[in-house]
Amino acid sequence: MTGLHMTILIPILFTMLVPFLYKKFTPRIHTGWFVLFVPMGLFIYLFSFIPEISNGNTILSTITWIPSYGIDFTTYIDGLSLMFGLIIVGIGTLVVFYSIYYMSKYREALHNFYIYLLLFMGAMLGVVFSDNIVVLYVFWEMTSISSFLLIAYWYEREGSRNGARKSMLITIFGGLAMLAGFIMLSMMADTYSIREMFRNVDVVKSHPLFIPAMMLVLLGVFTKSAQFPFSIWLPDAMEAPTPISAYLHSATMVKAGIYLVARFTPIFGGTAEWFWIVSGIGVVTLLYGSVNAVRQTDLKALLAYSTISQLGLIMSLLGLGSAALLFGIGDESTVYTVSIFAAIFHLVNHSTFKGCLFMVVGIIDHETGTRDIRRLGGLMHLMPISFTLTAIGSFAMAGLPPFNGFLSKEMFFTAVKNASNMSVFNMENFGLLFPVIAWVASVFTFIYCMILLLKTFRGKNKPENLDKVVHEAPIGMLISPIILASLVIIIFFFPNVLAQFLLKPALYGILPSLAATGGLEVKISAWHGWNLELFMTIGVVVVGTLLYVYLKKWYRFYHFYPEALTINNFYNLGLEKMEKYSRFITNQYMTGFIRDYLVYIFAFITLTIGGTLWLFGGATFDASNDAPVSIIEVVLITLMIVASLTVLFSNSRLTSIIAVGALGFFVSFVFVLFRAPDLALTQLVVETVTTALFLLCFYHLPKLRKEMNRVRFKAVNAVVSIGIGVTVTLVALSANGTRLFDPISSYYENSYELAGAKNIVNAILVDFRGIDTMLEILVLSIAGLGVYSLIKLRIDRGNENEGAE
Known part of the structure; x- marks a missing residue:
């Protein structure tokens, strides 16, 4: 790892020492004295590059990060990045020194203050020294997060919380737009490197995505650098302590957007x-x-x-x-x-x-x-x-x-x-x-x-x-x-x-x-x-x-501008409306009724998967090579359909439970027809036990609500049920009819040679996927213990109440 990489990482790594220094030396020594050496040392180090950079040289260093995607942690220092780097650590040194006397070592949580400050410093250095736009974006969002923490440092104040939230919403919104622009840029230039993009400027400018990418990048720039109309977050950020305001909002964070405009001028500049x-x-x-x-x-x-x-x-x-x-x-x-x-x-x-x-x-x-x-x-x-x-x-x-x-x-x-x-x-x-x-x-x-x-x-x-x-x-x-x-x-x-x-x-x-x-x-x-x-x-x-x-004579003109038309008012109104409609939408589906949750889930699956199959012609399968359907199978399928419709349209829970049990037994008969006696036996046992448990539990439930017997209620159930059934069936048939690779089932056919088991299903559960089965048993055991503990707790409380009476 080179010195330039360490220049970025040292402030971030030093944050791990700050809590120990704060705990060990406060209040004898102000924590800022330890932190001061970080920006001061970095300033001296970067200052030593001035002779070389002023002679027209540049310095490049790369650490491989995700080579399969072409994403490397590449640092690049030229005149522009060096100037910004010196401003970041130079002003940072003065701000830390100033904060030693401004921030009380008795009343302030100094460890939090300096952790946030160092995170921000490292993130800003990462922005100006990164050549890879993906790495640059990571540090870009780190500046938004760390500035949010700095602005909300006095979190007990409502103004600090509101200012931090506003800065976060606006800058993160711009950052996400900028990410989309970066992705477009990488697609146009076929690289993540800013230097390589400079060499492919003609290709980038002739691409249809050039203007959309420019607009998205500028959206991120304008939100971060408080350009109109996104500038409303900056005055509210003044709720932060003054050292933070002096650092973030005069010398560093708001200059990040300026840096990006300057850096991408060779790519986007020269266009109207x-x-x-x-x-x-x-x-x-x-x-x-x-x-x-x-x-x-x-x-x-x-x-x-x-x-x-x-x-x-x-x-x-x-x-x-x-x-x-x-x-x-x-x-x-x-x-x-x-x-x-x-x-x-x-x-x-x-x-x-x-x-x-x-x-x-x-x-x-x-x-x-x-x-x-x-x-x-x-x-x-x-x-x-x-x-x-x-x-x-x-x-x-x-x-x-x-x-x-x-x-x-x-x-x-x-x-x-x-x-x-x-x-x-x-x-x-x-x-x-x-x-x-x-x-x-x-x-x-x-x-x-x-x-x-x-x-x-x-x-x-x-x-x-x-x-x-x-x-x-x-x-x-x-x-x-x-x-x-x-x-x-x-x-x-x-x-x-x-x-x-x-x-x-x-x-x-x-x-x-x-x-x-x-x-x-x-x-x-x-x-x-x-x-x-x-x-x-x-x-x-x-x-x-x-x-x-004559300020007093014309100052009154400011009062003529209606408050309702200010950008801040539009922002507050937008937040209020979003919260209102979000609460309305949430109340529509968070009903506390499991049936509603299942309707939304199954309807979404049907629309997305089923709609995709229909739009792109994915529901294709060939039934010409399938085995013929016998009369017994037709009878069983008919009985299963009747049982399913009975569940949907029955007005009695008892009838619905019996119909569900009958449906399960018919499925076990299908297993028998397909010569799977072990599955049939398992199905019979599980269906018998679950039917008995349903009858036991549903006996204590209140009667069905009136709306459950309405035609609309049951029609929705029928549509969703049929839709999810048809979708899953089409997916299964399409997957079976469109085989891109050899099926994995052929591997398990050798279960006797591989595991000494004559039953493939048992071999899969016990041998091939034994860890999965063990973990499933563990989950069930934990759930059983949880249920037992809750029942036992309720019984104990009941006994205590009886004793008190």
Whole structure:
């Protein structure tokens, strides 16, 4: 097993040690100190790959898993996967360190917290490093399950349970759709390897399943990355502890869908469907998230909607940049390649400033006891370090200099400006929408950034609204956001170092053909002169400032939108209706009446098996070589039919029992005719005993209900009984008439030589299938003991009650 495989498995394997460490050292040592070394060590290990990957190399390692199906545990590291891997373990290290001071070692179940966190970390590493789409899907669903556990960590809270359930339902639904898309992809490309699919792009794009596979994969992507209209799960997930929010919803889980879009761009990119769906949903999500963030009064909810907005921005850039695949290598392709470069640059920037902001909001909640903006204010002098960190993160998110968000936001404006000039995909008609929506969304982004900063830290302090005496957080809790805030500024002043060693290799991972031709020379600069992008930024600041100042005057417009038309309301209504109709359907068949259960079971068998035989002509058999039917057999069959009809239409239980017994005796006569005296004897004994037991038991039952004597009731019984009888008979005749292989019965004909038995049936039961018979006897013995224990228990209780009286 190679180092890359262990990179994925170490966090998962370490979860087995966490309970022992928690039990052994808590509360003397916080469990997080032991866990911290896992992401830290992985970060150092992955960081060592930067020189090799930045030189254009890739690393591949394979472990055979299911070779008969071509499923191998193949890890593949290139610039794209390395960038995501460093974000996962880098932010993970800071989050674990932050949680040591945030999560109380006295009041929290830390072993559960870190088990879930490490499972999620390993699953995310598995997603970004897996080359086999089946293995990738396994880790993809692991992220959904582990995030469900993390969101529901405080399971005693109703909000946590609801948020976890919502995230699970939406992301698992998308994941199942994505699985179907992966299966289609593997069928089209005849491989499970993503690298091999790149080599068969022309075959995949010409296949009729190309569009359905694309739609299904995008459904999984959009649900995981909280794209409109599936973004409703992300704000509810904020019920999780802040370290979880900072990790899952700013740097890792929501970026999984972004990774998948980037990874599959060489396959699906360059088509009008991919371009419009990815970029269109992206800009709509960008606008939806930014507009809704302004109306939030909870700091984490505001950050949740801002995350939705920023994810939409990155998604739209990837969609716009996919047009580069249309033009091959050249100047026109380079124009659109900038969009993809801006996407990965902003992805890194977003991880830094949003992780910082989430941690600071956690500090505010920790030190003041609330996240409600209406109760906060005037914290700048009480929490100066937190104020500085919030200012850095907010200005970066708003796209202001000197912070890294300004650089990637300028690139975003360049990308949407280029989109308006596109001559493909009917962009001449709709291209202007992209810069307009981008600019409007950026204005709202500026507004909610100012709300986050100024309404929390500026204004009058309101100690009467707080449950705690406010003071700055301990230094240990501040270190992680300080590191992230420092990166925000460092990246602004030294962006080309990041571009050279991390961003360009990631770009080549998305566009492999670009690296094959010598690469692309990209130089990030904060100043490009007085161009349109700069004027768009100035306009954002001016208009955003005016709208923030007059926020109270236009904020009331939010109240005009009817609550009944919100996506959340449709989701809740859908759940309510599904539960209602599910309960109705369940009540129809869960009647407590065995007869109803048998009707459903036999009717289902008749429709599925019988219908299949009828539709596909499977009920074929040749009776020409069968033995002739004698008059005695005709008489016996007629008597059996009469006995069966008597059971169906009798109004007396006694008559029905006698008819069932008679039917069994007629079957024993059939065995006699076919010269099977042992079977006939067994049938006679069993039928006699069961008939006697039926008479004994049914004597104590109440009289038949009236509906049992109705014609409809008995007609249903007759139809189902005849249907299942005919189906089983046709299956038996068809199986006997369609022999693909030699019958196994010929083997048992040598029972005397093989087992020294003159009776084939006895030899099969005792010798050839002796283990089966022994286990059947064991089951019957256990059931008999259970019945005896229940009867004995009832008798003992009856005696106790009599003694008490």
